[in-house]
Each structure stands twice: as C-alpha cells, then as structure tokens.
Amino acid sequence: MFPGASTPREDADYVIVGAPLDATTSFQPGARFGPGRVRTFAETFDDYDVRTDRQFSDLSVHDHGDVRAWNDVPDYVDHLSGVVRDVVWDDAIPLLLGGEHTVSAAGVRATEPELFVSIDAHLDLREEYDGDEWSHACVTRHALETAEEAIVVGARTGSEAEWERAAEADVTVVPPEDVGPWLQAVVGGARDPFSNKRVYLSVDVDGADPAFAPGTGTMEPFGLTSREMRGVVRAAAPHCIGFDAVEVNDRDDGQAAALGGKLLREFVYTHAHATD
Structure with missing residues (x-):
C-alpha cells in the first residue's frame, strides 16, 4: 500500500491504481517493478x-493495488481503462502508477480529458515503433485519439516524422531550456494553458535528467530538474481529472521511484488544496 493511502474505497477522493505493464520497453526493462x-x-x-x-x-486516498499485466497490450489497456473508469464513476481522481508509458492510454480513455499534458523526454508521437503501434513510444498519439490537444513538457528527442507531427496545431512542445520561463508565465498569469479545460497529467520519469532519475527505461540527457517537474505538477494539478507516474524501473538505488512517489504526493496535496 502507498503510505497514507488507507481510506476505504467508498470514501476515497483519490484512488491509486498500479499498472505494472512492461511489454514494449525498448531499452532497459523493469517497469513492471515501478508501482x-x-x-x-x-x-x-x-x-x-x-x-x-x-x-x-x-x-x-485509497490504494487499489496492482492490476496484473499481461502481454496483449491492447487487451490490457482496454481492461485497465475499465478499472480506471470505475474510479471516475465513483467521483474520485485516478492516480495510475506504471509500468510503461502505454498505460497512460487507459487513463486518458477513462477520464476523457480535453488536454493531455505529459512531462516526457520523448515526443511519443510515433505511428509505430519496431512494428508495434502499441509501443510506449506511441502513447501521445494514442492520447490524441481522445484528447483535443497535447502539451509535451521537457521533450528533447524524437524522429523526424514525430517533430513534423508535433508542429501541428494540436501539439505544443516545451523544450527543457524553456520550461523555467514557461512556468513563470503560467504561474504569473501571462500564459493560461490549463484553465477551463479538463486536464490529464502524465509524468514519465524520463522527463527528468538521468542525474535525477536514472532508473528508467530510456534515459535521455539534458532533461528537467526534479524542481522543474514539481513546478509543472503544481501548476497543472488544480485543473486535472487524472494523473499518472510511469516508466520507473529497478535499475537505480531508488532515485526514480522516490521522484515518482513525491510527485504523486505533490499532485494530491495541490489538487486537494485547490479544490476544497
């Protein structure tokens, strides 16, 4: 059980759901151990x-426990979306713990946001990766099948086709070097990307520079600091109808897991404070 998540399900305002999917990880596996x-x-x-x-x-906060994963990814995503939808129907906010980033597709399906916000090193806008259209490298594209637009915060790599897709009107990319000024504009009111929108926030821990979170499947240097990630979570949380933290694996001394858990708590504190 996640520490402090001991409220009975019927009384919960937030429900943690573990999703230990690790079927399409393309470099360092181990996301199954993330939750x-x-x-x-x-x-x-x-x-x-x-x-x-x-x-x-x-x-x-209630911890539902893990939804056991299997290798038929579309089938698992469909099943997981049903579990998350039950949380939504109970008027609670789902908090997914991955698992590979593909599980975010289930959270988006269940919550039906207008805006998908992803902290991520990668654009994840591929049509397929290694012949698999359900690869973790395709999750933002899948999110856009439901959401009207996406903001990818911290993206610093992608294929040529992904960057072309990211240039379209429904995608905004905030590169790492622009995150600080972007956050200042959001907090100061000069920019308003979240207000009056149903927002789903996904935290891929590889959005952090590997110095902060080496325990992830596909590390990418020149990333965000943990404080910058916290700033994004705090800015978006009041507008969110769902949240996830994904791509934590077991290949470090706990840095990535600690960051994922701390950002989940920051989300809950901020959302609860803003919606009282």
Whole structure:
C-alpha cells in the first residue's frame, strides 16, 4: 500500500491504481517493478506538507493495488481503462502508477480529458515503433485519439516524422531550456494553458535528467530538474481529472521511484488544496 493511502474505497477522493505493464520497453526493462518501488521509496516521506498545511493521510486516498499485466497490450489497456473508469464513476481522481508509458492510454480513455499534458523526454508521437503501434513510444498519439490537444513538457528527442507531427496545431512542445520561463508565465498569469479545460497529467520519469532519475527505461540527457517537474505538477494539478507516474524501473538505488512517489504526493496535496 502507498503510505497514507488507507481510506476505504467508498470514501476515497483519490484512488491509486498500479499498472505494472512492461511489454514494449525498448531499452532497459523493469517497469513492471515501478508501482512496488514507488510505494516502497515513499515510506520515508513525512505525512505533513507545510506548503498546504495538510496531512497526506487526511486527504482520502485509497490504494487499489496492482492490476496484473499481461502481454496483449491492447487487451490490457482496454481492461485497465475499465478499472480506471470505475474510479471516475465513483467521483474520485485516478492516480495510475506504471509500468510503461502505454498505460497512460487507459487513463486518458477513462477520464476523457480535453488536454493531455505529459512531462516526457520523448515526443511519443510515433505511428509505430519496431512494428508495434502499441509501443510506449506511441502513447501521445494514442492520447490524441481522445484528447483535443497535447502539451509535451521537457521533450528533447524524437524522429523526424514525430517533430513534423508535433508542429501541428494540436501539439505544443516545451523544450527543457524553456520550461523555467514557461512556468513563470503560467504561474504569473501571462500564459493560461490549463484553465477551463479538463486536464490529464502524465509524468514519465524520463522527463527528468538521468542525474535525477536514472532508473528508467530510456534515459535521455539534458532533461528537467526534479524542481522543474514539481513546478509543472503544481501548476497543472488544480485543473486535472487524472494523473499518472510511469516508466520507473529497478535499475537505480531508488532515485526514480522516490521522484515518482513525491510527485504523486505533490499532485494530491495541490489538487486537494485547490479544490476544497
């Protein structure tokens, strides 16, 4: 169980769902261990958040446990979307823990956002990767089958075709060097990408520079700091109807898992504080 997520399901405002899918990882496998590692490395976090003056254990969070994964990815995504949809129908906010990034497609299907926001090193706009249209490298494209637009924060690599797709009107890319000024504009009110929209926020831990989170499937240098990722989560959370943290694996000493767990908690603290 995620520490502090002990509220009964029928009383929960937030429901954590583990999704340990690890079927299409293209470099370093191990995302199947992500949900468990995030829970483990969250055990050291204090319950109290001084910024919002709240205890995590008082915020009505329930841990559903893991939805066992299998290798038929479209079938698993379909099943997982049903589990997440049940959370939505219970008027709770789903918090997915991956697992590879493909699981975000289930969260998007279930919540039906207008805007998909992804912190990610990669554009994930491919039609297919290695012949697989359900690869983790295709998840933003799948999200756009439901959402009207996407913002990819921290993207710094992609194929030529992906960059051409990203240049279309329904996709905004915020490269790492622009994230600081972009966040200042959002927080200061000069830019308003989230307001009056139903937002789904996905945190691919590889959006961080590998110095902060080496335990992920496809590391990409020149990425975001953990503080910049926290800033994006805090800015988007008040507008969100769903959240996930994905692509954590077991190939570091817990840095990626700790970051994923901390960002999940930042999301809950911020969303609860804003929606009281």
